[in-house]
Amino acid sequence: MRKVAVASYATSNFVRNINSSIFELACQPCIEILKDSSLGREEIDAVLFSSCSTEQYSSAIISEMLGIKPKVAYRMDNLCNSGTNTIVSGMSYIAAGLCDSVLVVGAEKADSKANRLEWDITRGSFISPVYWAALFAKAHMQKYGTTEEQMAMVSVKNRNNAIKNPSALFRKPVTLEDVLSSRKIADPIKLLDCCSTCNGSSALLLLSENKAKKLCENPVWIKGVGQRTNSASFSKTAYDLSSISAAKNAARDAFKMASLKPKEIDIAEVHDAFSILEILAYEDLEFVDKGEGGKFVEQDQLSINPRGGILGCGHPVGATGVAQTAEIVKQLTGNAGQRQIKHCKNGLVHNLAAAGTSATIIILGVN
Amino acid sequence: MPDFLDFIKKGQFRITICLSCRKKIWPPSSFCSYCLSKTKFRKIKNAGILREYVYSYKNVDCQKTTFGIIDLSGIVLIGSICDTTVYRGMKVKMTSCGISPDGKVFYHFAPSFENNNMNK
Numbered sequence: 001m002r003k004v005a006v007a008s009y010a011t012s013n014f015v016r017n018i019n020s021s022i023f024e025l026a027c028q029p030c031i032e033i034l035k036d037s038s039l040g041r042e043e044i045d046a047v048l049f050s051s052c053s054t055e056q057y058s059s060a061i062i063s064e065m066l067g068i069k070p071k072v073a074y075r076m077d078n079l080c081n082s083g084t085n086t087i088v089s090g091m092s093y094i095a096a097g098l099c100d101s102v103l104v105v106g107a108e109k110a111d112s113k114a115n116r117l118e119w120d121i122t123r124g125s126f127i128s129p130v131y132w133a134a135l136f137a138k139a140h141m142q143k144y145g146t147t148e149e150q151m152a153m154v155s156v157k158n159r160n161n162a163i164k165n166p167s168a169l170f171r172k173p174v175t176l177e178d179v180l181s182s183r184k185i186a187d188p189i190k191l192l193d194c195c196s197t198c199n200g201s202s203a204l205l206l207l208s209e210n211k212a213k214k215l216c217e218n219p220v221w222i223k224g225v226g227q228r229t230n231s232a233s234f235s236k237t238a239y240d241l242s243s244i245s246a247a248k249n250a251a252r253d254a255f256k257m258a259s260l261k262p263k264e265i266d267i268a269e270v271h272d273a274f275s276i277l278e279i280l281a282y283e284d285l286e287f288v289d290k291g292e293g294g295k296f297v298e299q300d301q302l303s304i305n306p307r308g309g310i311l312g313c314g315h316p317v318g319a320t321g322v323a324q325t326a327e328i329v330k331q332l333t334g335n336a337g338q339r340q341i342k343h344c345k346n347g348l349v350h351n352l353a354a355a356g357t358s359a360t361i362i363i364l365g366v367n
Numbered sequence: 368m369p370d371f372l373d374f375i376k377k378g379q380f381r382i383t384i385c386l387s388c389r390k391k392i393w394p395p396s397s398f399c400s401y402c403l404s405k406t407k408f409r410k411i412k413n414a415g416i417l418r419e420y421v422y423s424y425k426n427v428d429c430q431k432t433t434f435g436i437i438d439l440s441g442i443v444l445i446g447s448i449c450d451t452t453v454y455r456g457m458k459v460k461m462t463s464c465g466i467s468p469d470g471k472v473f474y475h476f477a478p479s480f481e482n483n484n485m486n487k
């Protein structure tokens with residue numbers, strides 16, 4: 001298998017309101033990458049678009065708008081997991097020798113239907129994601145003694161991290177008291193335990209080893225990936241709410257492929273659409289023992305979700321996985337400015353979709 | 368073959384059962400996800416067990432709604448419970464189902480008092 005590098009990245013501002021089309025939104029970070037790169041547009045072999053937008057032929061449209069004639073162009077939709085899935089697909093083309101350069105772009109409008117899986121009638125009238133998240137939270141509290149304060153601390157940390165991220169949706173700090181006293185949605189989840197959908201886009205340029213060594217000063221390498229799709233309906237995950245098994249098993253695959261252990265990860269972007277999900281991620285990624293996730297938050301976990309996570313940045317669904325990966329690359333190349341985490345060599349991206357029925361883990365490193 | 372929604376519109380809860388291996392297929396499908404044989408819609412017992420529950424504050428009709436994961440004769444779904452004094456392992460029964468005016472499928476449950484030991 002050939003090595004694959006992330007050569008460059010760009011992320012738009014994540015905002016509540018926007019006038020541009022999904023195509024213009026998607027092109028925005030791509031233009032930034034193409035202008036900065038010495039790679040000619042005629043050298044781009046694939047344009048893969050991650051979005052839950054239902055616009056037809058979108059990847060070909062984006063390619064035409066950007067003046068690219070790729071061999072391969074298509075859109076991928078996997079709800080919140082779309083971006084990370086698309087990166088793994090792009091990587092696969094290069095690893096297999098079918099492509100040398102792949103442009104991966106994720107974009108979503110705030111009014112996208114991506115935040116509800118209407119097909120899943122097993123959720124009854126409780127179709128919004130906050131309901132399954134509340135059930136996970138309640139079960140974790142009951143089984144492991146996790147507290148509402150510990151969940152609130154995740155929101156406080158990530159919202160505070162987002163202050164240092166100019167493209168984040170939320171740039172004002174929140175206190176523990178703010179989170180705990182915010183409106184109850186579904187016990188124990190309150191308004192500030194929840195992310196917010198928004199408009200946003202992010203893009204990455206993936207290159208083969210030969211191309212990366214020629215064109216790129218500090219390539220970051222994709223060292224390991226893991227993906228699992230256990231089901232689509234909540235009914236199949238509801239039997240065990242103590243962990244998200246798709247993430248746990250995907251992480252084991254990714255660590256094995258990267259020949260790394262959880263303790264060797266210096267920095268991570270984990271899926272925190274609801275604060276409880278970050279606590280579950282600590283455990284599923286084996287950063288801590290099962291049940292210890294709540295206590296782990298109490299230690300100062302600055303190196304988890306340094307861009308502000310989904311809670312701080314907002315959640316343009318198709319862009320999220322790409323933006324998470326862009327942040328890890330930014331950190332590993334020492335370009336994260338005032339939010340730079342020192343001495344990081346290996347980073348991890350953790351992403352989920354639809355009640356944790358599917359998950360993707362990507363491990364990146366500087367050598 | 369009729370659709371799940373055709374039944375639920377009439378207030379009837381049906382799931383599919385495989386005609387070959389007899390497994391319950393939920394959410395319903397015209398074929399079995401285990402052996403890929405054809406399925407048929409069937410009634411199931413309306414007695415269930417509440418596995419986990421949460422109070423929701425979003426519903427506009429009442430201040431506090433209880434909803435939870437209900438194990439209904441071997442299948443799992445999220446339903447609302449018309450009671451706020453509930454506990455894990457409580458026996459419940461489906462009292463109604465249908466499609467609400469906003470187009471959402473709903474499953475309503477009530478405690479099944481005759482079977483519950485209220486001392487837990």
Ligand SMILES: [Zn+2]
Pocket residue numbers: 385386387388389390399400401402403404
């Ligand atoms: Zn069968």
